[in-house]
Amino acid sequence: MTTPLLAVEDLSFRFRGHDQDVVQNLSFALGRNETLCIVGESGCGKSVTALALMGLLPSDAVRFGGGRVTFDGDSYGIEDAGRIASMRGDRMAMIFQEPMTSLNPAFRIGDQIAEAVERHRRCGTEAARARALEMLRRVGIPAPEQRLDEYPHQLSGGMRQRVMIAMALANDPEVLIADEPTTALDVTVQAQILDLIAELQTETGMGTIMITHDLGVVAEIATNVAVMYAGQVVEYGSVQAIFDDPQHPYTIGLMSSVPSLTGPHRRLSTVPGTVPSIGQMPPGCRFSSRCPFAAPICAERPPLAPIGGADHQVACHFAPLETMQERRA
Known part of the structure; x- marks a missing residue:
C-alpha cells in the first residue's frame, strides 16, 4: 500500500460551551491524484471538518480533543495553527461554498489572486499579477485581461466560482479541499468546473477532498467515499x-x-x-x-x-x- 499524501487520524473537537463533540474520531487517508468525497446532510460536520483542516476555526470558539495530521510524511497536531497557516493557500488550498461571500467585494479579482502568490512565492507585484492572469486563462475565464481588474459583483456565478478555483490553485497545491463547489450552478457550468478540477488534478497529481451532497457527482469523480452523520464517519x-x-x-x-x-x-x-x-x-x-x-x-x-x-x-x-x-x- 502506498503512503498517503494526507492522513487524518482521530480528529475530534467541540465548540466551547457544549459538552459533546461536533466532530468525533474522524480518520481518513488521501493519496496523490485521488478524490475523497465526504457526503451527508447539512449539519453533519462536513464543512466544519474542512475548516478545521485549513486552520480556519477561531481558537477561542473550539476545543480540540485530539487529532493528528500527516502531510507528505510530516506529522503535526491539528492545534498547530502556525504550521497550518504556513501551508494554507500554498501546499493546501480550499474552494469555499459560496464565492460571492468568500471573495472580497472591495478588491479587484486580480489583486485577490495575486495576494496569495506574493505571500507564498515571495515575488514582486508584477510577477504575482502575471501569475493571476495565467490562472484566469487556465480556468477558462473569457477576456481574462479585462476580468483581472473587475470586481466580484461584475462576474456571473460561474465565473466567480472559476475565480475561486484560480485563487486556490495559484500556488499549485498538493491538496485541494472543495466545499460544494458547484452548488447553485446550472448543470452545464457544474460539468465544466468538475472537468476542470479533474484535468488539473491529472496534470499535477493533486489530491482532492470534495464535500458534496450530490451522489451523482460522487459516483462520477470519487476514488473513495466517507459518509458522515452527526460528526461521525458511519461508512x-x-x-x-x-x-x-x-x-x-x-x-x-x-x-x-x-x-x-x-x-x-x-x-x-x-x-x-x-x-x-x-x-x-x-x-x-x-x-x-x-x-x-x-x-x-x-x-x-x-x-x-x-x-x-x-x-x-x-x-x-x-x-x-x-x-x-x-x-x-
Missing part, C-alpha cells in the same frame, strides 16, 4: 464498494432518496427526522433516533470496522445488513 470505502454494497442504514437512505431517470415512476424514499443538534446527540450510535433497525444495543457506539474487504468499513452493529435478522435473533 468509508472505495466508491465501488459504497455504491455496489452500501451497508449503513444512513447510506442506504441517502441513496434511496436519489431520483432515477429510468424505470417506473415511484415516490422517493426519505430518511425520517432531522440531524440532531449538538446538545441533543443520542448516546452510542448517533443515527439510532432515525434508524428503522434501532435496537437496545445501539446505545453503545459501534466501531468503524472492516466489512467484506479492506476497502470498506462501516459503523453498524448489524452489518452486514443481509444477516441482520440472524444477528437480532
